[in-house]
Amino acid sequence: MTTKQNSKQRASVAKRTLHYYWQCSKKYKWYAIGAIITTPIVVLIRTSLIQLIFANMIDTISAGLPSDQFVPVLLPQGLVLIGLYLGGSAILGWLRVYWTWKFELKVLYDLGTLCFNAISSQSMRFHSDRFSGSLVSQTNKFIGSFERFFDLLVFEILYFVSMLVSVIIVLAPRVPLFVVGLLVFIGIYVAWSALTFGRISHLSKEQAEAESRQTGQLADSISNILSVKSYGRESHERRRYANFNRASYNAGIAQMSATMKRDLMFNFVNIGIIAILVVFMVIGVPVFGLSISTLILIVTYSMNIIGELWDINGIFKHINRVFGDAYEMTKILDTEDLVQDAIDAKQLTPNKGSIEFKDITFKHADAKNPIFENFSLNVRPGERIGLVGISGSGKTTLTKLLLRFADVQKGEILIDNQNVSEVQQVSLREAIAYVPQETALFHRSIADNIAYARPDASREEIVRAAKLANAHDFIKDLPDGYDTLVGERGIKLSGGQRQRVAIARAILKDAPILVLDEASSALDSESEALIQDALVKLMKGRTSIVVAHRLSTIASLDRIIVLENGKIIEQGTHQQLLKQNGAYQHLWSRQSGAFLDNKD
Numbered sequence: 001m002t003t004k005q006n007s008k009q010r011a012s013v014a015k016r017t018l019h020y021y022w023q024c025s026k027k028y029k030w031y032a033i034g035a036i037i038t039t040p041i042v043v044l045i046r047t048s049l050i051q052l053i054f055a056n057m058i059d060t061i062s063a064g065l066p067s068d069q070f071v072p073v074l075l076p077q078g079l080v081l082i083g084l085y086l087g088g089s090a091i092l093g094w095l096r097v098y099w100t101w102k103f104e105l106k107v108l109y110d111l112g113t114l115c116f117n118a119i120s121s122q123s124m125r126f127h128s129d130r131f132s133g134s135l136v137s138q139t140n141k142f143i144g145s146f147e148r149f150f151d152l153l154v155f156e157i158l159y160f161v162s163m164l165v166s167v168i169i170v171l172a173p174r175v176p177l178f179v180v181g182l183l184v185f186i187g188i189y190v191a192w193s194a195l196t197f198g199r200i201s202h203l204s205k206e207q208a209e210a211e212s213r214q215t216g217q218l219a220d221s222i223s224n225i226l227s228v229k230s231y232g233r234e235s236h237e238r239r240r241y242a243n244f245n246r247a248s249y250n251a252g253i254a255q256m257s258a259t260m261k262r263d264l265m266f267n268f269v270n271i272g273i274i275a276i277l278v279v280f281m282v283i284g285v286p287v288f289g290l291s292i293s294t295l296i297l298i299v300t301y302s303m304n305i306i307g308e309l310w311d312i313n314g315i316f317k318h319i320n321r322v323f324g325d326a327y328e329m330t331k332i333l334d335t336e337d338l339v340q341d342a343i344d345a346k347q348l349t350p351n352k353g354s355i356e357f358k359d360i361t362f363k364h365a366d367a368k369n370p371i372f373e374n375f376s377l378n379v380r381p382g383e384r385i386g387l388v389g390i391s392g393s394g395k396t397t398l399t400k401l402l403l404r405f406a407d408v409q410k411g412e413i414l415i416d417n418q419n420v421s422e423v424q425q426v427s428l429r430e431a432i433a434y435v436p437q438e439t440a441l442f443h444r445s446i447a448d449n450i451a452y453a454r455p456d457a458s459r460e461e462i463v464r465a466a467k468l469a470n471a472h473d474f475i476k477d478l479p480d481g482y483d484t485l486v487g488e489r490g491i492k493l494s495g496g497q498r499q500r501v502a503i504a505r506a507i508l509k510d511a512p513i514l515v516l517d518e519a520s521s522a523l524d525s526e527s528e529a530l531i532q533d534a535l536v537k538l539m540k541g542r543t544s545i546v547v548a549h550r551l552s553t554i555a556s557l558d559r560i561i562v563l564e565n566g567k568i569i570e571q572g573t574h575q576q577l578l579k580q581n582g583a584y585q586h587l588w589s590r591q592s593g594a595f596l597d598n599k600d
Helices: 003-062 067-120 124-128 132-171 176-223 225-230 234-288 292-334 395-402 425-430 446-453 459-468 472-476 495-509 525-539 574-580 583-590
Strands: 355-362 372-379 384-388 410-415 432-435 513-517 543-547 559-564 567-572
Touching: 003 067, 003 132, 003 292, 067 132, 067 292, 132 176, 132 292, 176 225, 176 234, 176 292, 225 234, 234 292, 355 395, 372 395, 372 410, 372 567, 384 395, 395 513, 395 543, 425 432, 432 495, 446 459, 446 495, 459 472, 459 495, 495 525, 513 525, 559 574, 559 583, 567 574, 567 583, 574 583
Parallel strands: 384 543, 384 559, 432 513, 513 543
Antiparallel strands: 355 372, 355 410, 559 567
């Protein structure tokens, strides 16, 4: 992509960022209006009127008035000065901060909700392509960027413009030539900032992206620290992180270099303003007949403007950073969800629990060939089927299509003759109890994790589900029992314990359809034997699909489907398939420890 195309894309994304800001801001606009209206008034009082009154008082004092006239002349001006400080600066200044703060808090709340809803509603394909750590970082940056944006608008941009206007109003009638010279240098300053904005904005975006990748890598390594240590790969991960860290550092150096070149030009502009100031200090009184108060105002206002001009460096830098930080999340907010409810989607109303995969074709977006092509499978109500086959045969993909984690390109998936693509996803998944192959728990209590399927469940119902899943015995021996926090992703529990908690959650859900994807793969032989009885009871009367690599877990099911390259190559009961002496019999013979006898 060329630099011009990059600039157009950045401008387009920046517009979308402002769109989302506005969508979350407009209902709180009166707070923003209050802050924006009071800012020029506060600035006029603080940076112009107060200095003007002080200068006039100095003029009065230097005029050599008799001592008996000092109080009558200076007291009213002093009282006005106190009034301005109290009413204009203190009270209005407090209101400005209050309205700004209240507005930002409300908008930040809505932006946080917007980001979370957008991320959580995306398809599983979206999440599998991204680091969770990066998504967290991008969300925080997007939310924080609005706060910096509005602070920038009120406390820097609007402040500077208001101060400049007030200075022009006061000085133009007194020293118009000085004001003209001042505006020329300010114009050069702002124009140069605008010219360098695009380049620095691009570098800011690159730095934000590099930092996001660095954060993602950090989260990836830390979340998999057990694998890192067990394989002794600490040095590898350090080198890998160092590469991302170096890329972030180099991006920061590039931005710093461009910014400092711009700042060098700004220094020359400041020198020009100082030069004008010196000239008027030297020749102002003899040539232009300026009063002492006017010279004081010229010095005071010029120093204020120079200070604010230097802050323009920060303004443009912050603008770059605001849109740079918001860039990735804005693109995510604009990302169309690959799996969406139809406009007229209805609630799924499960009845008997029949499932039909009807001539479906499915291919991953980045795959050359489809996993399934014109694939069909009928599951009768209450039937318990097992899916087996070598890795890549489509077992897990089939369950994810049933849950509508992805959409098929052709064909239909029906539950009780209702197309899953035409019903609300929430209602679809409420009808299915799903235990995935890799169980990750919330960093909450065990009770909360089990009750996630039914938040209104009583403690007695939670304990009953745990007992059926053979989890109660280990739970009651934990320090806080069912109130024990399990750690991030359940790291405090073993793999088998995590899966039993997940199975307890599925038992508590009591859904008409059950999907188990390698649900006992992490259990040792003793735990597996104990849980088989619970699973048999759980599956009774429910339509069940069980994906299994360990064939002993599905040998007693009603029907076993053998998949290969997305096609059904064998199906039947355990005994029927063994008699065929085909792919299933070959898989069975290769597995040791099968506890069912090979009998007719």
